[in-house]
Amino acid sequence: MGLYRAIFRYTGMAALATTAKAVGIYGALFFGALVLFKWDGVPRSVGLIQPMLFLLLVGASRALARIWLAGNTARSRQWEGRLLIYGAGDAGVQTASALAYGCQFALLGFIDGDPAKIGRTINGLDIISPSDVREAVESMGVTDILLAVPSLGRMRRNEIIASLRGLPVHVRTLPGMADLASGRVTIRDFQELDVEDLLGRAPVPPDQALLARNLADKCVLVTGAGGSIGSELCRQIVFEKPRRILLVEHNEFGLYTIHRELEGLCQENKLAVEIVPLLASVSKLGRLREICQKYRPATVYHAAAYKHVPLVECNPSEGVLNNVFGTLNMARAALESDVEYFVLISTDKAVRPTNVMGATKRMAELALQALAGSRTIDFEELDRRPSIVTPNRTVFAMVRFGNVLGSSGSVVPLFRRQLHEGGPLTVTHEEVTRYFMTIPEAAQLVLQAGAMAHGGEVFVLDMGQPVRIMDLARRMVQLSGLTVRDESNPTGDIEIQVTGLRPGEKLYEELLIGDNPEPTAHERIMKAREDYVQWEKFVTVLASMRHAAEQNDDTQIRSIFGEYVHGYGRRELACGDATVA
Structure with missing residues (x-):
């Protein structure tokens, strides 16, 4: 029965069952022999008693060996x-x-x-x-x-x-x-x-009909496909079984990573989705036109953007060229190839922004609102040469939400790294608060909001109550089994340092410029009422802004923001060794 092959220190119920089976076979043979041969002076009850004693001794000897060996191992361990x-x-x-x-x-x-x-x-x-x-x-x-x-x-x-x-x-x-x-x-x-535990709020299950409306059996294009939001959008989209998904990404390694991951998902789940990786920059209109004309996407999700507030604050011209004109380039390519739906991934920082990044995202929103409000689009003034008037058959929409937990640059991975290094945790201000949402929940809501669009809407995601970053830091320290070192506990494990607000950073983020958002068919998605400028006038503003960005004229860029971006706060913000107005 192979009992001699068992390793005693790992003996368990399987080995005990095998022992019982072996002794049972032996007992049957022994009892049969007693009945058959009828040996003098040997009662048949021995055929029952002896196997039972045998089972007890064999099983007990192995159990004792296991206990002794396991005890020696346990005593020698250095428990973590x-x-x-x-x-x-x-x-x-x-x-x-x-x-x-x-x-x-x-x-x-x-x-x-x-x-x-x-x-x-x-x-x-x-x-x-x-x-x-x-x-x-x-x-x-x-x-x-x-x-x-x-x-x-x-x-x-x-x-x-x-x-x-x-x-x-x-x-x-x-x-x-x-x-x-x-x-x-x-x-x-x-x-x-996980980040949902830290957030303390339950995500709302998605509406599958809304999710699949603009995706199932269609060609879908995602810009910024290698980023935190873009990659999660791709993961969600691929499960809705589009015919083809176009991954547009400027970062080679990011594109390689998400392409491999999606191919693995399709293979594992037997999804017949064509995955097309496309190295491209949204700053190159010709490349975007070529992609749209070749593949004819039905739906575009534009997630490509510079989003790190301090970096864009120090490089406003590049922020404008990428966030404003990259969005406009993708929108133009979409218009010319009759894309059905174009959804911009926006941010709460576009509301009364005190930073360049937020202002560029609001300008991108204004550009799409202006396009959505015009039946025909003429880019002659922007291109400084005659252009073909493009009929507008595309539904433009914007989805605005706050921070996503776990994204690149998010506070949670930063705090975890700082905890691993023994601290301190760095918070920019004791009273700074942010809205938070998990990446999968945000991506699902973006897909659902885009499916409800009719043209020009600014959708706002209900992100619950804002979270105080200082409270989040304390919560992460405590749940790591450590204590916060402060004035009331000078012998604590981890210090929380207040470093001061970064260039362009706000204490509180907002999701709405106006008041009274309209409800939608989804309880977590609202529709904002935001004013905008008509395309015939706004194209002139865009032409001035592009000229200023190409000339690296930060003063003129900020002047345009001050005039057209509602609530843009102009104040002195330290940026490296320079000071920007």
């Missing part, structure tokens, strides 16, 4: 932490089994809110009530708590995280059990709490 598992269900028990063979954590017990489980044990480990967690942490020296409650809803999950926030423990979450079982991840891959 002392762990409680929150959740005594299937996921928690499977994780405990995986931990038994690991070398990182000493498992001390389970936490569960089910009254039927509290006070009982699993493999000798107690199940305690959530109300007793604080006492258990102090008495047992717990360093880590692992959430193993995959079936819980977001609201209940957030309540659990909030209850653990004040404890000196590192709170983490469980990898997928399929990954754990297949060996793709190990116990070392316990994950930090």
